[in-house]
Amino acid sequence: MQLKNQWPLYYKKDVVSHYCPGCGHGIVHRLVAEVLEDMDLGKRAVCVNPAGCAVLAYKYFDIDMIESAHGRGTAIATGIKRSRPDLFVFTYQGDGDLAAIGTAETIHSANRGEHITVIFVNNAVYGMTGGQMAPTTLLGMKTTTTPGGRNPEFEGYPLHITDIVATFPGTVYAERVAVDSPAGIRKTKKAIANAFQVQADGLGYSIVEVLSACPTNWKMSSVDSFKWVTEVMTKEFPLGVLTDKRKGVEKK
Amino acid sequence: MQLKNQWPLYYKKDVVSHYCPGCGHGIVHRLVAEVLEDMDLGKRAVCVNPAGCAVLAYKYFDIDMIESAHGRGTAIATGIKRSRPDLFVFTYQGDGDLAAIGTAETIHSANRGEHITVIFVNNAVYGMTGGQMAPTTLLGMKTTTTPGGRNPEFEGYPLHITDIVATFPGTVYAERVAVDSPAGIRKTKKAIANAFQVQADGLGYSIVEVLSACPTNWKMSSVDSFKWVTEVMTKEFPLGVLTDKRKGVEKK
Amino acid sequence: MQSHQSGGEMTKTKSQYKVIVREEYCKGCGLCIEFCNKKVLAESQKLNKMGYHYAETVNNDECVGCLICTLVCPDVVIEVYSE
Amino acid sequence: MQSHQSGGEMTKTKSQYKVIVREEYCKGCGLCIEFCNKKVLAESQKLNKMGYHYAETVNNDECVGCLICTLVCPDVVIEVYSE
Amino acid sequence: MIVTMLFAGSGGQGILTAGNILANAAMLDDFFVTYLPSYGAAMRGGTANCSICISDEEIASPVTSAPEFVIAMNQPSVLSFVNRLDPGGELMYNCDLVDTVPYRGDIEMFPVPANNISIGLGNGRAANMVMLGAFLKLINIVKVGTVNKSIEDMMSSRKKLIDLSIKAVAAGYDGFPFDVMK
Amino acid sequence: MIVTMLFAGSGGQGILTAGNILANAAMLDDFFVTYLPSYGAAMRGGTANCSICISDEEIASPVTSAPEFVIAMNQPSVLSFVNRLDPGGELMYNCDLVDTVPYRGDIEMFPVPANNISIGLGNGRAANMVMLGAFLKLINIVKVGTVNKSIEDMMSSRKKLIDLSIKAVAAGYDGFPFDVMK
Amino acid sequence: MSGNHAFAEAAIRAGCKCYFGYPITPQNELGEYMAENLRPAGGVFIQSESETAAINMVIGAAATGARAMTSSSSPGISLKQEGISFLAGFELPAVVVNVMRGGPGLGNIAPAQGDYFQATRGGGHGDYRTPVFAPASVQEIADLTYYSFDVADRYRTPVMIISDGMMGQMKEPVVLMEPLKNLPEKEWALKGRGTGASRYMCSLILDPLEMERHNWKLYRKYIEIERHEVKYESYMTDDAKIIAIAYGTTARIAKAAVNRVRKDGIPAGLLRPISLWPFPKAPLQELAHRVKNFVVFEMSTGQMLEDVQLSIQGMANISFHGRPGGVVPTPVEFARFLYREYQKIKKQ
Amino acid sequence: MSGNHAFAEAAIRAGCKCYFGYPITPQNELGEYMAENLRPAGGVFIQSESETAAINMVIGAAATGARAMTSSSSPGISLKQEGISFLAGFELPAVVVNVMRGGPGLGNIAPAQGDYFQATRGGGHGDYRTPVFAPASVQEIADLTYYSFDVADRYRTPVMIISDGMMGQMKEPVVLMEPLKNLPEKEWALKGRGTGASRYMCSLILDPLEMERHNWKLYRKYIEIERHEVKYESYMTDDAKIIAIAYGTTARIAKAAVNRVRKDGIPAGLLRPISLWPFPKAPLQELAHRVKNFVVFEMSTGQMLEDVQLSIQGMANISFHGRPGGVVPTPVEFARFLYREYQKIKKQ
Numbered sequence A, B: 001m002q003l004k005n006q007w008p009l010y011y012k013k014d015v016v017s018h019y020c021p022g023c024g025h026g027i028v029h030r031l032v033a034e035v036l037e038d039m040d041l042g043k044r045a046v047c048v049n050p051a052g053c054a055v056l057a058y059k060y061f062d063i064d065m066i067e068s069a070h071g072r073g074t075a076i077a078t079g080i081k082r083s084r085p086d087l088f089v090f091t092y093q094g095d096g097d098l099a100a101i102g103t104a105e106t107i108h109s110a111n112r113g114e115h116i117t118v119i120f121v122n123n124a125v126y127g128m129t130g131g132q133m134a135p136t137t138l139l140g141m142k143t144t145t146t147p148g149g150r151n152p153e154f155e156g157y158p159l160h161i162t163d164i165v166a167t168f169p170g171t172v173y174a175e176r177v178a179v180d181s182p183a184g185i186r187k188t189k190k191a192i193a194n195a196f197q198v199q200a201d202g203l204g205y206s207i208v209e210v211l212s213a214c215p216t217n218w219k220m221s222s223v224d225s226f227k228w229v230t231e232v233m234t235k236e237f238p239l240g241v242l243t244d245k246r247k248g249v250e251k252k
Numbered sequence C, D: 001m002q003s004h005q006s007g008g009e010m011t012k013t014k015s016q017y018k019v020i021v022r023e024e025y026c027k028g029c030g031l032c033i034e035f036c037n038k039k040v041l042a043e044s045q046k047l048n049k050m051g052y053h054y055a056e057t058v059n060n061d062e063c064v065g066c067l068i069c070t071l072v073c074p075d076v077v078i079e080v081y082s083e
Numbered sequence E, F: 001m002i003v004t005m006l007f008a009g010s011g012g013q014g015i016l017t018a019g020n021i022l023a024n025a026a027m028l029d030d031f032f033v034t035y036l037p038s039y040g041a042a043m044r045g046g047t048a049n050c051s052i053c054i055s056d057e058e059i060a061s062p063v064t065s066a067p068e069f070v071i072a073m074n075q076p077s078v079l080s081f082v083n084r085l086d087p088g089g090e091l092m093y094n095c096d097l098v099d100t101v102p103y104r105g106d107i108e109m110f111p112v113p114a115n116n117i118s119i120g121l122g123n124g125r126a127a128n129m130v131m132l133g134a135f136l137k138l139i140n141i142v143k144v145g146t147v148n149k150s151i152e153d154m155m156s157s158r159k160k161l162i163d164l165s166i167k168a169v170a171a172g173y174d175g176f177p178f179d180v181m182k
Numbered sequence G, H: 001m002s003g004n005h006a007f008a009e010a011a012i013r014a015g016c017k018c019y020f021g022y023p024i025t026p027q028n029e030l031g032e033y034m035a036e037n038l039r040p041a042g043g044v045f046i047q048s049e050s051e052t053a054a055i056n057m058v059i060g061a062a063a064t065g066a067r068a069m070t071s072s073s074s075p076g077i078s079l080k081q082e083g084i085s086f087l088a089g090f091e092l093p094a095v096v097v098n099v100m101r102g103g104p105g106l107g108n109i110a111p112a113q114g115d116y117f118q119a120t121r122g123g124g125h126g127d128y129r130t131p132v133f134a135p136a137s138v139q140e141i142a143d144l145t146y147y148s149f150d151v152a153d154r155y156r157t158p159v160m161i162i163s164d165g166m167m168g169q170m171k172e173p174v175v176l177m178e179p180l181k182n183l184p185e186k187e188w189a190l191k192g193r194g195t196g197a198s199r200y201m202c203s204l205i206l207d208p209l210e211m212e213r214h215n216w217k218l219y220r221k222y223i224e225i226e227r228h229e230v231k232y233e234s235y236m237t238d239d240a241k242i243i244a245i246a247y248g249t250t251a252r253i254a255k256a257a258v259n260r261v262r263k264d265g266i267p268a269g270l271l272r273p274i275s276l277w278p279f280p281k282a283p284l285q286e287l288a289h290r291v292k293n294f295v296v297f298e299m300s301t302g303q304m305l306e307d308v309q310l311s312i313q314g315m316a317n318i319s320f321h322g323r324p325g326g327v328v329p330t331p332v333e334f335a336r337f338l339y340r341e342y343q344k345i346k347k348q
């Protein structure tokens, strides 16, 4: 008998992660590890992990890793990539990390067209700290800091930061995907591969926004939270390629 | 004989400003003071002035003023306006202040739809500190930190932050104008009046980006620098209304 | 890789795949159960050491080896073997 | 407010406006000189106390009171009076 | 008098709720109380626990370095905390989820089939309340009535949950000590 | 020996350039030198100034609280700095832009018509170099030749500017002291 | 009531009208309580985009004369340093809560006292000080929070309250104070010039001599605060031969340790600084005339230790026992240390 | 060469490959020099979007083993505090220059020494220290910058150099050192795992006991630094009866003052701390056995003063003369103060 689903080379084996049951982070992690292996990038990869639920990602990925202060991932990645352009550098960030405290770093690293890749896990909430509002929280959504639901009068609107970043000349590839179903997961892997290819080819900045479930803070079952991504979240954050400036690449 | 050009009520009289000859700040200051008077807002106005050449604006405006740490103007304005919604609150900021260090505050105050107005003086350079590159510096433009001209390989592209902010639902009014000619100056005054009106009517966030000359750091004569705004800068930063979500208002 | 060995016949055959849920790693999220079109997996009545109702293989015969269960599992718990 | 007093006539008349450059406040940027369509203003040969070649009224007669000079002056230096 | 105890279990087992209800009840009964939850990791994987001190005088330190009681809802909790027990201390554990208890000659042990009892009440989710009930009987300091009141306070209007919880506490209280073969 | 001086003028008058050239020349002539510009305000409105110390031994403090020489290019500079002069100190000022010098009995004063001389050379922008030339004559420490070399160093390849500057220095040096009626 | 809730509720009762904060463990419940309760009470709650933004929103609100507050934990407090320096420069009143955690860097979320230097020496730039209070019970959290708003207004200064995860999470019974109503108006506040003269608030003072005057003015204010705002608790110090010095969480534990060793006849006492700046220098000096042995307990590698050394100026022995990194020491551990130190003395 | 240029050129010669900074007066020339010269020399120059971003870029570059640097002035340094704490937690080498200005708040751009506490006590959160050097001439700026990179690498720690606008702007002749080539590789650096084991760098250590071990490890490192990296200059202290203590700009002025009063027969001397942390405690203590009068000069309201008090521990009199806010005191002023203090002594 032969194992059909090989354990990803750059994913530490048999570690029980700290993620909650059904958390999308686990899926995105595995996909990233698979793509690193498929594209043979793992040996020269450095991942910058965030303050957020993925702060412990270094316990799971089996590549060189560095943690960042909350929100500063892309600044650290900039330092690494500029110092060692031969390395493959990506950040892994949550929506609070990337779109709230890290707004300036996100915008300016993209605008400089840094040759880095950003894996942006949008779960519409601050997971790590127990479910506060994120910039991406949907209108009306209840969180611990919007007990009556997010009210645009007070808290404004869900921020579409990937759309912003996609408008920059230096952003070569930007796509929004969702790990909400087998098809969504396959697309996510494809998107990550495209984004990684941009950097591997020396073209510039790339970002993949992944809509991802946080069953714990959404107070839903895992299955319901996946459905919620599909049915509700993608209405506010439509999926698709937001920009693709690669030349000579067959566009799908 | 009668003086045709009255001294603006909210502008301190007969103070020699510290601005360089031909500096656009002086013009924008006067326009703001005039509009405050025209709309009778001066009595309840609070202006947040930046770190930048306009750091001394409190010596010129004759209204309540508070200085901000570099880039934090809109956060301070948020604090003021939320605490005292009856006040008329605006920031006066440069391009380094608003679009570099203040990026996150700019984006999020607009996205929250704060009821404040931002007067954004874009002179494509850090004036105050002696002519370093700003996020708005044009490609190829020489500054003290881009001695060979801004190179997109290293420094990325001019950032169009007002265009970003204009995409937010909470941004009711955004316009880009230029104080580069009598007509431009008149339009600027109009734009400031529109933006102020938005706040006065309790509609939400408004911003006016003013392209403005910095003869000193551009190393041009005043007249040439005004021409440069018209001929070169507006190519990168086209003038016009970027969003206008006022209802029932006659659009021009 | 191999296609159906006894195509066309309507009698139930043993699947060529074997689905193993490493129960001690399972957090019982139920995603594999939900997304397996063949209803191969189900929630166990028992709890594992972490206190979760883990997934278990209840209908291995139906498995078509599509690997959807491994695709959706956030915790790399499931192993699918082929003969 | 009043329109031309002797419209149609080609002889040069004294303007109804008086343009005063408060020279001690002028920074000599030359913007008023540049933008006045009537060439009423010019750069003085002399320097003021701040060390600038200030603007001076050289052709008051041509002034049409359009206030463009006051509009462009960054330092609120110019006063235009009407009779 | 000062009694120190530690409730432990996995994140989803309602251990903090049980501890909170007890602490609150003790306050209602006019004791000095400190309640210190483990906090922060918003992750269900790990263990959650809370330390409670109940005393009739001011409590200098809320830290129960060597608690007199450990109430453990699952296997990892037993392994983590049994050695912290004060000599002469007492361990109450959920025997439905605990296979092995490391040997310590100097403590007493009380198994409670909390999950099964809860399932018996028609809902497996009240195992924490069963444990609480049993524990009330064991320590005999805080009154069941006060605990019921505390439950009502904490669960405000969720009537069904209140009823279930009160029933579960009673079942634990009445059934204790349990005679379990392992 | 230590000589302390302060150059002052408005931002656009090239006062820092003149000071820099002198400081550099003094270094070339093997003196210990400190050069401290006023800095920061990127605004032409205000005054600019720089303090220079030239000494044949290590300079402990670069601050010229009471300089022996003040070189003032315009009226505001004179007003600001004349009172800082050491008793017995010397004030050199640009009489083309200075009307009044506050009375101090204990200093010497040297007017230089720097703007007019510069205009006479065909370009009004070298007034700073005229002042520098006159000042070289006054202090008689640094050689004109070295200053010319320093000008070449600092202005690298801008040939025209170099020529003008050297001419202006010479004009100031040769013309000093000037006989000016005020 | 938990410590974090006590911070929030006491602030509301002290008339705090504006709260701005950014989530960070272990103080999230503070902001969440504000989200739930401040807006309904007519106040302002904003979850800002960052700690930097939060402290600047506080500046804005405080400038209008409103009582304003922010809270965070160690890394977030580092991000507020520029803003705190501005508050000091502007002379604006505000209350800043630091529920400390293990550091440096991300550290962990366990209770620690590693930000003492930052709090008491001004982690921000320039010549300024902030009053710093350190509560040791949930009741005291409430009391000191309430009081801090007064101190802030009285001296027009930011005030810091430092605590840690244990104090923030711990629940204890609390007696709350009456809500304050009708606070006096602040005539210096920005409120639009109306028909009067315009006001401006700035920390930029280009002229050094003027800036110096401002610095000395602040300095005199700090001297005033040092004179009037020292707070501490003496516990069994009267007959003590060995005195523990500890604040906040460690002070509670030290108290238990003192009680324990007293049972064995060891004449131990506790001096608990409640105000960390101004530090209770004088009382310590006083004690040092008589008592020759001091023990400093901290959940750090030794920071308050320096203030003790500065106070005692070589007049007595000082020993130190520290547990950094989020380790909460036990009463037994402290008692053992006291015991050992006391044996050493007796031998001398 | 100006002080700001000397910082930059010495860094380049020390093998600094990456500079990240954000403009702020009075240190703009440092970044501008880097913009002009570092990229052509094969290095990296980025003008970052903020000081916060700059220090985090430094973290990234340092993590790859490159010698990295940033610079700023007071408010900008406040914004870097979180990052500096992370550098300390990560144990990453880097050099941070603070060309101080008047504060608090925006203050002004004139020379000041108000950030001493921030620099020496860790303005950031958690238990850490940073070596701090304070040059007093342009030559020393160059020398200490060059040296700081060594110290940073040797101890794997951020190193701070503090200076002020006067030192930054002032031009003096400088003899520059040879450019360093072929720095040893750092095996701990991130460089991709290749075929080896993966590395990770983190400051998050959730387990308090492990975190505590890390804290004590850092602490031992700091003790090492205290043992080996104390630097100071003694000037005419041998026969002195009154000793001035001052660093950086004030030390230059104090030296002139000492020279001046020596001419009047007053036996004054100067102790100039070059390393502010570790502070030259031992040499001062030594002196205090013999000399009973010390005068601390600072361009602040009194910060290093505390370190002097900590060192001298009541063994001698300490008086203080400070000029905060950007006022640069004069040699005459210091001399007068020395003179007055000396008269007081003689009377006693």
Ligand SMILES: Cc1ncc(C[n+]2csc(CCOP(=O)(O)OP(=O)(O)O)c2C)c(N)n1
Pocket: A050, A051, A052, A053, A054, A069, A070, A093, A094, A095, A096, A097, A098, A121, A123, A125, A126, A127, A128, A129, A134, G022, G023, G024, G025, G051, G075, G076, G079, G106
């Ligand atoms: C400076 C700073 N502020 C706040 C925090 C606390 N913090 C850690 S993670 C986080 C937000 C996490 O949310 P997100 O980025 O969306 O990641 P998720 O956990 O949802 O994946 C916060 C606020 C911190 N560590 N540092």
Ligand SMILES: Cc1ncc(C[n+]2csc(CCOP(=O)(O)OP(=O)(O)O)c2C)c(N)n1
Pocket: B050, B051, B052, B053, B054, B069, B070, B093, B094, B095, B096, B097, B098, B121, B123, B125, B126, B127, B128, B129, B134, H022, H023, H024, H025, H051, H075, H076, H079, H106
């Ligand atoms: C935290 C901080 N960083 C840097 C500075 C220095 N600084 C003051 S103004 C300024 C930029 C000014 O440029 P801009 O905002 O474009 O205004 P302008 O002067 O061009 O009008 C900088 C970098 C500061 N004061 N504070």
Ligand code: SF4
Pocket: A018, A019, A020, A021, A022, A023, A024, A025, A053, A123, A127, A128, A213, A214, A215, A216, A217, E042, E043, E044
């Ligand atoms: S809190 Fe949410 S994001 Fe974090 S691990 Fe749990 S499910 Fe995932």
Ligand code: SF4
Pocket: B018, B019, B020, B022, B023, B024, B025, B053, B123, B127, B128, B213, B214, B215, B216, B217, F042, F043, F044
């Ligand atoms: S430097 Fe530029 S922006 Fe600043 S005052 Fe001068 S001209 Fe205006």
Ligand code: SF4
Pocket: C017, C019, C035, C036, C037, C038, C039, C040, C041, C062, C063, C064, C065, C066, C067, C068, C069, C070, C080
């Ligand atoms: S491989 Fe496909 S059919 Fe088989 S268990 Fe998994 S999901 Fe079901």
Ligand code: SF4
Pocket: A022, C021, C025, C026, C027, C028, C029, C030, C031, C032, C033, C054, C055, C072, C073, C074, C075, C076, C077, C078
């Ligand atoms: S998806 Fe994985 S973790 Fe979830 S129930 Fe299935 S096997 Fe268990």
Ligand code: SF4
Pocket: D017, D019, D035, D036, D037, D038, D039, D040, D041, D062, D063, D064, D065, D066, D067, D068, D069, D070, D080
């Ligand atoms: S008013 Fe018009 S015409 Fe008259 S001087 Fe001014 S610009 Fe010229």
Ligand code: SF4
Pocket: B022, D021, D025, D026, D027, D028, D029, D030, D031, D032, D033, D054, D055, D072, D073, D074, D075, D076, D077, D078
């Ligand atoms: S525009 Fe104003 S400042 Fe400029 S030259 Fe004319 S009068 Fe003078």
Ligand SMILES: [Mg+2]
Pocket: A094, A095, A096, A121, A122, A123, A124, A125, A126, A127, A134
């Ligand atoms: Mg999130």
Ligand SMILES: [Mg+2]
Pocket: B094, B095, B096, B121, B122, B123, B124, B125, B126, B127, B134
């Ligand atoms: Mg600008």
